[in-house]
Amino acid sequence: MARVVVDVMLKPEILDPQGQAVANALPRLGVDDVASVRIGRRIEIDFVGEPDLDRAREIADKLLANPVIEDFSIRVVDAEPDAVDSRS
């Protein structure tokens, strides 16, 4: 089983009201050193057998992202080697 992760984010020039709402709430938590927050989607696609990046790109383009307002990036992951321990 191989996993492909597709990250879909609004293009930088598109306003992100959801992220802005989080950013505006941070001072109430005592956090003053955050410049911006952007919220997008992370899609995990598990392939049977070998991961197929071209196939994943086609899926992202047709089903997962709106290319008018969103960018996406695709990568194969093994076991999140760079993640910090916060997955509970």
Place this chain on the structure above:
Amino acid sequence: MARVVVDVMLKPEILDPQGQAVANALPRLGVDDVASVRIGRRIEIDFVGEPDLDRAREIADKLLANPVIEDFSIRVVDAEPDAVDSRS
């Protein structure tokens, strides 16, 4: 400017109807080798100065994730070195 990425995904035992809908649509695209699709959120937090993982974890815990049904992982990123070229 340093960026921290928070990935929020539904816990494995929680049903993901949105991902299921995508998975169900794939055979119509001619894709038969996908075992499952899970859809979560990716939040990019840009810090002024040094990235603060503890602060990011607090933000994720209080504002970004619902710990009853969601797991999150946190990491510092530089410039997406492992991403494929599909960001348009």
